[in-house]
Amino acid sequence: MAAQETVDHKYVYDFSEGNKDLKDLLGGKGANLAEMTNLGLPVPPGFTITTEACQAYLATGREPDGLAGQIEAHLESLERAMGKRLGDPQDPLLVSVRSGAKFSMPGMMETVLNVGLNDQSVVGLSAQAGQNDRFAWDSYRRLIQMFGKTVCEVPGEEFEHALDEIKNAKGTHNDLDLDADDLRGLVDAYKKIFLKHTGREFPQQPREQLDLAIRAVFESWNAERAVLYRRQERIPADLGTAVNVVTMVFGNLGPDSGTGVAFTRDPASGAQGIYGDYLANAQGEDVVAGIRNTVPLNELERLDKKSYDELLGYMARLEEHYRDLCDIEFTIERGKLWMLQTRVGKRTAAAAFVIAGQLVDEGLIGLDEALHRVNGAQLAQLMFPRFQLDHEFEAVAKGIGASPGAASGTVVFTSARAVELAAEGKSVILVRRETNPDDLNGMIAAKGILTSRGGKTSHAAVVARGMGKTCVSGADEIEVNVPAKRFVVAGQTVNEGDVVSIDGTTGKVYLGEVPVMPSEVVQYFEGSLDAEHVDNALVRAVHRIMTHADGRRRLAVRTNADTGADAARARRFGAEGIGLCRTEHMFLGERRELVERLILARDADGREAALEALLPLQRADFVEIFREMDGLPVTVRLIDPPLHEFLPPLEQLAVNVAVAQERGEDVAKEEALLAAVRRMHEENPMLGLRGVRLGLVIPGLFAMQVRAIAEAAVACAREGRVAKPEIMVPLVGAVQELETVRAEAERIIAEVVGDSGVEVLIGTMIEVPRAALTAGQIAEAAEFFSFGTNDLTQMGWGFSRDDVEGAFFWRYLELGIFGISPFESIDRDGVGRLVRIASEEGRAARPGLKLGVCGEHGGDPDSVHFFHEVGLDYVSCSPFRVPVARLEAGRAVVETGGSDSR
Numbered sequence: 001m002a003a004q005e006t007v008d009h010k011y012v013y014d015f016s017e018g019n020k021d022l023k024d025l026l027g028g029k030g031a032n033l034a035e036m037t038n039l040g041l042p043v044p045p046g047f048t049i050t051t052e053a054c055q056a057y058l059a060t061g062r063e064p065d066g067l068a069g070q071i072e073a074h075l076e077s078l079e080r081a082m083g084k085r086l087g088d089p090q091d092p093l094l095v096s097v098r099s100g101a102k103f104s105m106p107g108m109m110e111t112v113l114n115v116g117l118n119d120q121s122v123v124g125l126s127a128q129a130g131q132n133d134r135f136a137w138d139s140y141r142r143l144i145q146m147f148g149k150t151v152c153e154v155p156g157e158e159f160e161h162a163l164d165e166i167k168n169a170k171g172t173h174n175d176l177d178l179d180a181d182d183l184r185g186l187v188d189a190y191k192k193i194f195l196k197h198t199g200r201e202f203p204q205q206p207r208e209q210l211d212l213a214i215r216a217v218f219e220s221w222n223a224e225r226a227v228l229y230r231r232q233e234r235i236p237a238d239l240g241t242a243v244n245v246v247t248m249v250f251g252n253l254g255p256d257s258g259t260g261v262a263f264t265r266d267p268a269s270g271a272q273g274i275y276g277d278y279l280a281n282a283q284g285e286d287v288v289a290g291i292r293n294t295v296p297l298n299e300l301e302r303l304d305k306k307s308y309d310e311l312l313g314y315m316a317r318l319e320e321h322y323r324d325l326c327d328i329e330f331t332i333e334r335g336k337l338w339m340l341q342t343r344v345g346k347r348t349a350a351a352a353f354v355i356a357g358q359l360v361d362e363g364l365i366g367l368d369e370a371l372h373r374v375n376g377a378q379l380a381q382l383m384f385p386r387f388q389l390d391h392e393f394e395a396v397a398k399g400i401g402a403s404p405g406a407a408s409g410t411v412v413f414t415s416a417r418a419v420e421l422a423a424e425g426k427s428v429i430l431v432r433r434e435t436n437p438d439d440l441n442g443m444i445a446a447k448g449i450l451t452s453r454g455g456k457t458s459h460a461a462v463v464a465r466g467m468g469k470t471c472v473s474g475a476d477e478i479e480v481n482v483p484a485k486r487f488v489v490a491g492q493t494v495n496e497g498d499v500v501s502i503d504g505t506t507g508k509v510y511l512g513e514v515p516v517m518p519s520e521v522v523q524y525f526e527g528s529l530d531a532e533h534v535d536n537a538l539v540r541a542v543h544r545i546m547t548h549a550d551g552r553r554r555l556a557v558r559t560n561a562d563t564g565a566d567a568a569r570a571r572r573f574g575a576e577g578i579g580l581c582r583t584e585h586m587f588l589g590e591r592r593e594l595v596e597r598l599i600l601a602r603d604a605d606g607r608e609a610a611l612e613a614l615l616p617l618q619r620a621d622f623v624e625i626f627r628e629m630d631g632l633p634v635t636v637r638l639i640d641p642p643l644h645e646f647l648p649p650l651e652q653l654a655v656n657v658a659v660a661q662e663r664g665e666d667v668a669k670e671e672a673l674l675a676a677v678r679r680m681h682e683e684n685p686m687l688g689l690r691g692v693r694l695g696l697v698i699p700g701l702f703a704m705q706v707r708a709i710a711e712a713a714v715a716c717a718r719e720g721r722v723a724k725p726e727i728m729v730p731l732v733g734a735v736q737e738l739e740t741v742r743a744e745a746e747r748i749i750a751e752v753v754g755d756s757g758v759e760v761l762i763g764t765m766i767e768v769p770r771a772a773l774t775a776g777q778i779a780e781a782a783e784f785f786s787f788g789t790n791d792l793t794q795m796g797w798g799f800s801r802d803d804v805e806g807a808f809f810w811r812y813l814e815l816g817i818f819g820i821s822p823f824e825s826i827d828r829d830g831v832g833r834l835v836r837i838a839s840e841e842g843r844a845a846r847p848g849l850k851l852g853v854c855g856e857h858g859g860d861p862d863s864v865h866f867f868h869e870v871g872l873d874y875v876s877c878s879p880f881r882v883p884v885a886r887l888e889a890g891r892a893v894v895e896t897g898g899s900d901s902r
Contacts, residue, residue: 011053012070015046025050027242029100032342041314041339045081046246047074049214054240057218082247087206091128092121094248097213099220101241104343106462108229108437109220109241110150112213113283114143114248118204133180135253141183142283144190144202147209151216154197162189176281217243225437232444232467234819249338251331252283259283262297262311262328264319267347267465268401270354274298277455293474294455307337318342323364325355346465348404349378350538357541367548368894374545376861376884381468385516387503395508396490399475402461407448407470408501408513411494413482415442429500431487433480435460443469448502450509452478470504525573525883549890555867556874557885560854562586564624570879574886577633579786579876580854583705584641586621611704618705622712626723633724635786637765638705640691640730691731695741706745710752710760717756726761728786733768735777742781766838767791775838779845787835789855793822796831823856826863836870852876861888868892
C-alpha cells in the first residue's frame with residue numbers, strides 16, 4: 001500500500017453500497033452487514049471503513065488523506081437518516097465501533113460500544129428511554145470500561161474490581177441487582193480509574209471518542225493476541241481490518257429487550273434444529289464474554305414469540321442465501337428485532353462433514369463444493385480417540401459440550417502456567433471462570449479448556465472450535481478460585497496439578513484420567529463399521545465425501561511402512577502401495593549387532609559373514625511386506641543409517657576401556673573396537689558416511705539387499721502373488737553414484753528373477769540439493785524419483801532438524817520469519833522450488849519418469865496441494881495420515897478447477 005493516497009480514494013462505504021463478495025475490502029463483518037442490508041433484513045444503519053484505510057494507517061502511523069472527511073460525510077448522512085446527532089444532549093445518536101477482518105478472528109481485535117455518551121447525553125439517553133436511569137448509566141459505565149481498556153490500555157481488571165466492590169457492598173453477585181444509583185457511583189469510580197492511568201479526564205467530545213476508537217481498532221490488528229491467532233490459523237499478516245461504525249440498538253432496556261447468538265445448525269454436531277444462546281436485558285458482549293449464563297435460544301419463543309418467529313424466518317433465509325451454516329448475532333430492543341451480524345459459522349470437524357453432506361442432500365451445494373468445505377486437518381481430528389466410559393467413571397459436573405473431543409490433563413488456572421507445563425511435554429486442562437482474548441497462549445498450549453461460565457457462543461467455545469480444541473463451557477456446578485489455584489465441585493476440591501478429563505461432546509467432567517477408545521471414523525477406515533448401514537451421520541458423511549475425493553483426485557496415495565503390520569493397516573486406510581520402506585529400521589534391536597559387525601569389519605571374511613547372516617532376515621522382511629501389498633508397488637530404500645545410530649557411543653566406549661585398563665583387565669578386543677569406532681567417528685553424521693556412500697564403501701551391502709528384495713519378490717510370485725518392488729538408492733548427489741549401484745543391481749536382479757515375470761524398477765531419492773539441480777542427468781539412470789523432503793529441507797536450509805526445532809524455531813515463529821515450521825509444511829519458495837526444478841528437468845530427460853514424495857510433507861494438507869500442482873504421481877505418508885492425503889488430493893483437483901479424475 002502506498003504511503004500517500006489520493007484524496008478521492010474511497011475509504012468509507014455505506015452498508016447499502018457493499019455486498020458479501022467484498023470481504024477483502026470491507027472485511028467479513030462489513031461485507032455481511034451490507035449483504036443483509038441489501039436483502040432487506042433489519043440491520044441498524046451504519047458504514048464501513050475499509051481494510052485499505054487500515055493498511056495505510058499501519059504503514060504510516062497516520063490516517064490516509066481524505067479519510068477524515070469521508071467519515072464526516074457518512075456520519076452526517078447517518079445522523080440525517082436516524083434524525084439524531086452523535087452525542088446530542090437531548091436525543092443522542094450512539095454508535096458501536098467494531099473490527100472486522102476478512103477472516104473471522106473472534107475476540108482478537110477491539111470493539112467499543114455506546115460511543116457518543118458523556119455527562120450530558122447520558123441524561124438525554126435516559127429521557128428517550130422513558131426516564132430509564134438504570135439503562136442510561138449502565139450504558140455509560142460500559143463505554144468508559146471498554147474505551148479505557150481498548151483505546152487507552154487501562155488495565156481491565158481494575159474496572160472488574162470496582163464492579164465487584166459495588167456488588168459486594170450490595171450483597172449480590174448479579175449485575176442486574178445494581179440500580180441506577182449504584183451504576184452512577186460505578187461511573188464515578190471508572191472515571192477515577194481512567195484518570196489515574198491516563199492522566200486525563202474521560203473525553204467528553206463524541207467525535208473525539210469516535211476517532212480514537214477507530215484508531216484503536218486499526219492498531220488492534222497488530223496486538224499480540226491478534227498476531228498469535230493469525231499465526232495459529234495461518235491468516236496473512238498484511239490484510240488489515242475494516243472498521244464498522246453501527247448505530248447502537250440496546251438489549252439492556254429491560255425484560256422486553258435482550259441479545260443473543262443463533263446458529264442455523266448445531267456447530268458442534270451439525271444436527272439440524274434451533275441452536276444458540278439468549279440473554280435478556282443485556283448487551284451483546286455479555287453473551288460472548290460468558291459473564292452471565294445464557295438460556296437456550298428456544299426459550300425466546302416463550303419470552304417473545306413475535307421476535308422468535310421473525311428470527312427463525314431470517315435464519316432460514318440467510319442459510320439458503322449463503323448455502324451454509326450461518327452464525328447470527330441479534331438484539332431485541334423493546335420487542336423490535338435487529339440483525340447485528342451474520343457470517344458463515346465456525347464449526348467442529350464433525351459438524352463440517354455432516355453439514356456438507358446435508359447441504360448436498362438439500363440440493364444447495366454439489367459434491368465438489370462439499371469436498372471443498374472440509375479439510376484434512378478436520379479429518380485428522382475425527383480420527384483421535386474418545387473416552388471409554390463404564391460404571392467406574394461418574395461425571396462430577398456437566399457443562400455445555402462446546403467443542404468435541406476427549407481430553408485428559410493436569411489442571412492449570414492461568415495461561416502462563418499452561419504454556420510452562422506444555423513446554424515440558426505435559427498435557428494440561430486450562431480451567432477458568434471464562435476465558436478472554438488474553439488467554440489465547442494458554443488455550444493453544446492446553447489439551448482442553450473448561451470454564452464455569454458461558455455457553456456455545458462464549459469466547460472459550462468459539463475459539464476452541466476454531467482451533468479444534470476440546471472444550472466444555474458453562475459448567476456452573478464448578479466453583480473456580482483462580483487466586484487459590486483450585487476449584488470445588490460436588491464437595492471435592494481439585495487443586496492445580498490434579499488430573500481431570502473433559503468430554504467436549506457430552507459436556508461431562510471427570511476426576512482423574514479416563515481411558516480412551518478408537519474413534520468411529522477410524523473404525524470405519526479399518527473396516528469394522530459399514531458406512532452404508534450404520535446409523536451414524538458422521539460416518540456416512542465421511543464415507544460419502546471420501547468416495548468423491550477418491551474419484552476426483554489425480555495423485556495416488558502410498559504409505560511409509562517398514563513392517564507387514566504397518567503395511568496391512570495402511571492398506572485398510574486406503575494406501576495404494578508403499579512409497580518408503582526404510583530398511584535401516586529393520587536392523588534395530590537384536591539385529592543391530594550384525595550391522596555393527598558389518599560396518600566395523602576389517603577384512604572381506606568378516607564382511608561376508610555378516611552379510612550372509614543378514615540376507616535371510618532381509619528376505620523374510622520383504623516377503624512379509626510384499627504379501628500384504630499384493631499387487632501394489634513397494635518402494636524399498638536401501639539402507640541409509642547415520643553411522644552414529646549403529647555404532648557404540650565413542651565417549652562411553654572410551655570410558656569403559658579406560659576403567660577396564662585401570663582394573664588390569666584384558667581389553668584387547670575392546671581396544672580394537674575403540675580404534676575402529678574412532679576411525680569411523682564423524683562430527684556431523686547426517687552429512688557423513690551414509691546412504692549411497694555407505695553402499696559404495698562397504699562392498700556387498702547393497703548387493704545383499706538387492707538380492708533379498710529380488711528373491712522375496714520371486715518367492716511371492718511362486719505363491720501366486722504379484723510383487724512390484726521398486727529399489728530406491730538414497731542420498732545420491734551425482735549420477736555416477738547411481739550408475740555404479742545400478743550396474744551391480746541389474747546384474748543381481750537378472751540372475752535372480754529369471755523368467756519369473758517379476759519386474760524391478762530402480763530409482764533414487766532426491767534429498768540432496770545437488771541432485772535436484774542435476775535431475776536431468778540423474779534421470780538418465782533412474783526410472784523414478786522420490787523426494788525425501790525431510791533431508792532436502794535440512795540441507796536446503798542448512799540446519800539439523802534434531803537440533804533446531806527446540807533451539808530457535810520458537811523464536812523464528814514468534815518473529816514471523818516462519819509462518820509454520822518448514823518441516824511441517826513444505827517451503828514452497830525454497831525447497832518447493834527444488835522439487836519443481838527436479839520434476840521438470842527429470843521428465844524432460846525421461847518423459848515417463850515416475851515422481852513421488854516420501855518425506856513427512858506427504859501427509860501435510862497444504863503440501864499435498866503443492867505436490868498436485870507440481871505434477872507428482874503420488875505422495876507417501878504414515879498409515880494414519882493416508883485418509884488425510886486422499887481427501888486433500890481430491891480437494892486439490894476441485895480447488896484448482898480441474899476436471900480430471902482417477
